[in-house]
Amino acid sequence: MNVKATLFAAFLALAAPLPATAQGFGGLGSAADEAFAVPTPAPTFDFPADHGAHPEYRIEWWYLTANMTGPDGTAYGLQWTLFRSALAPFETDGWDSPQIWFGNAAVTTPAAHYTSERFARGGTGQAGVTAAPFEAWIDEWHMRGETFDVLNLRAAGPQFSYDIALTAQGPLVFHGDDGFSVKSEQGQASYYYSQPFFDLSGTLSLPEGDVAVAGTAWLDREWSSQPLASDQTGWDWFSISFDAGEKLMGFRLRQSDGSYYTSGTWIMPDGQTTALPNGSFDAEPLESVDVGGREVPVRWQLRVPDFDVDVTVAAINPQSWMEMAVPYWEGPVTVSGNRKGIGYLEMTGYD
């Protein structure tokens, strides 16, 4: 999910009142400074400490998406994201902190898509992550619990809020090579693990009233210091939960020459994983719609021949556009074809 690093750099450059210059943005996105730590193969994770922040790495996020249904069977989706981006590989205790935090929340209904975003600086207590007890927060938004397995999740925007309880039903899942996830043929990589087995219940507050919801959620944890390869232009990322219990994470990094790099993870109901190297996961856009003047593919054909997957993924709300400082598309999807299921789709680089 390294695209998000670029995305975040762009957020920083654009969202702020200071207009970005090419240099300013480029400077942040250039090759990792020697001072930042760089992911290395065959990592050993130390939990719960690694659920917390890693200020010595340039970028990091806690990224949760959820598929839910209301009492009447209506499908809903929600997103809760906390990004960290460092200007320097350390943390201080004050306004001179080089750690910058960025929060992003959304609720998607079949007819509407509500979003909100927050910015904060580290060092002041306005945003941060502690490992044990676990709490990730920015302003009044939080994701917290005694352990990483039982969490309470809250966020609010001008038009929505949610208060959600999450309970893990399975183990953590490590992507790539035991959590070392390669992002390009040139070798850019990140540390990447997930908790895709959350059961969820809670309340969405929407303009039309409160809705009690239940469903499942998928939490991604990733950190790195390297940006994408310079020829990578955008990203299509899928997290799918099949009705039979298997799960699939797959992404497609689009390159400027029209080719793309894919990667993915096949997850068994017990948490066992199989990494899907470049080419063994494939996603093909079937249908695009006009989203605020942009052509965005909202129906896809996914194929993983090794695991007999040949499914169509369709957006529940094709207009799930994140109209934020740097816009992108993120929303819940339904899965049909030779397997049934639900999931989340994130697409960047279409604006």
Next chain:
Amino acid sequence: MIATGLSALWSHWRRNPLQLFTLVAGLALATALWSGVQAVNSEARASYDAAAATLGEGQYDQLLPKAGEDIAQETFIALRRAGWLVGPVIEGQIGAAGAQVRLVGIDPLTAPGGLGPVAGGSIALPDFLEDRPVFANAATAAKLEGFIDAPIVVEPSIAPDTAITDVFVAQRVLDAQGSLSRLIVATEQPMGRPPLERIAPALTRRPAQGGSDVGRLTDSFHLNLTAFGLLSFAVGIFIVHGAIGLAFEQRRGMVRTLRALGMPLRSLIALMAAELLVLALIGGAIGVCLGYLVAASLLPDVAATLKGLYGAQVSGTLQLRPAWWLSGLAISVLGTGIAATGALASVARMPLLASARPRAWATSRGVMRQVQMTASIGLLGLAGILAAFGNGLVMGFGLLACLLIGAALALPLLLDGALRLAASLARGVTAQWFWADTRQQLSGLSLALMALLLAMAANVGVSTMVSSFRLTFTGFLDQRLASELYVSTESIEQARALEAFAATRTSEVLPLLSVESELAGLPAELYGARIGATYRENWSLLASSPQVWDLVAAGDAVLVNEQLARRAGIWVGDALTVAPETTLPIAGVFGDYGNPIGQAIVSEPLFAQLHPQVRATRFGLRTDDAGSLRVALTAEFGLPAQSITDQAQIKAFSLGVFERTFTVTAALNVLTLTVAGFAIFMSLLTLAGMRVPQLAPAWALGMTRRRLGQLELIRAVVLAALTAACALPLGLALAWVLLTVVNVEAFGWRLPMYVFPRDYAVLGLFALGAAVLAAAWPARKMSRTPPADLLKVFANER
């Protein structure tokens, strides 16, 4: 055909260069004053906007401490963590004494959108956070040299004497770690926030359009300037109207000839319109250049005045903005269009075979007079209604406009009546001819005379207002600045020592205790006063209850200033809540012309009880021997000389502000009067050429040319004197509106109106002088008319 038509039209101007000059000069003058004033206004506004954009005062609600200066940083975090989207601001003064700069620290990550350290700047957020530069304009940057260790980036759009940086740098430089000055509230807030009182009970929310908004405060000043600009423009348009009307009248013959030769009326009209458009653009372009000069010479005074009056920082340098060029040219074209519509319409309606004899200037038009009279009565009536029932600043200016235009329209009718009366009283042939001839010329001169009327009335009105203001203010200063010396100390300990030191050496020590607060729902300042002889003897109150000082001294009553009383609709006898759970009756209302916001005064003990954290560090000292006390304070007590301010110094500074206001007003007065004089001059000059047929018979009957010239001069003086006589009451009415309507709306205080007969007399003399000067050359020309020309009248008689 078109080329021929154009050359025929142009030949008129070639033969009458003076008329061409009149037209272009009139347009240029009108545009110059208008665009000059607009330039000054927009420059000032741009400065406020820069300040407001960086400080978020205009656009956003703010959270301020209910008392005191500081907000703890923990409060900011607590608010954010409760869902209050607020952005922190820390501010303070740095730099050398006398060249201080307001340093503003913000957090670009939480500052509401569009409220940037440098809107329109050229730095990326990561660079801003990594380098933490300080932004300031060039002049401010120079003042910061040596006082700040962060890199300084020059950014012209930043308000003068303001520097903006990251909150981290500002807290460090101001030595205010962990504390903030105020919080800016984002417009969009998330659902489900707890109320402010629960998270931060010590803060109060000030709405975006708060009473201390600089732009609003200075509005009245800018409206004054705009009114002046508009007035000058109106005067200029009178000139243009005259010049165009004359040129078209004189070209009726040519129009007829051209049409007889086969030129379609439509093309002819189009050509004439195009000709005027070109002239309007030329005049407008010259006017904008002149306007730039006017603005550049006025701006430093305006900037100084605004700073002194309102504390509003306006950069004293003028930037050329494309908007002025465009608006200046547009107003010139528009004015020409207004002035020329009638003339073009009359050409379009002229029958092909009609006589080409110029007529409009020689005869008075009955229908026109009817219309004028109706319009005038209507406008004056409307002015009366507005004066009686209207309220609000805009209404005040509407009232002014109705009054001025109505009076201007009524002027020719009044003059005509006066002249008719004079004619009926006249004895002798010459006198009767003189009055009749004057009356006949009235319609040709009336526009110029209206211009003179407006210029004089504006002069009388504005100078009455400013002088009344000055008199009142000087009296107010004497009352308010009673202490001979004002002393500021560094710390509370030093303050205590000073009080002890001064106790034996002075007759009274008056601590200056104040805290920003909210009274009657308005931003205001609460003062604690040591009620003693100084207050009892020096302060005169606008309204008071018996034993007012005893009541206040005992802590049983409060004094409020006039602006607070008027804005909140409270007066003596009403109750005012000065602090939570402390409500006192108002015992007196005092005039307060030194600041725009509300004030209330309670006794020192009560103040100490309400705000125990606020201690006085500045004092007024009463003494009979200020000189030796000053020596004692510096030599014995060890106070640095710059901590002691003389009463005379403060007075001089305060009066200086008004002198500068005066300078601006006087400059504008002179300009408008000049324009009016020019209008008279041009009207007389153009009339002079046409009047030969009327003067020839008088000459033939034995009147000398010299005598005729003298009569011309006398006529100008008579008309100017009559106009001045009309201008005086109009000017006083204007002053009354400015003082009792506009001032109360704009500042919150009503000034007593003083009249200055001597000033008016001088002004009247100036107006007469201008008229004589304007009439001198035409009269001289008349007295030099070759007899042959006069004879030709009879030869060519039609």
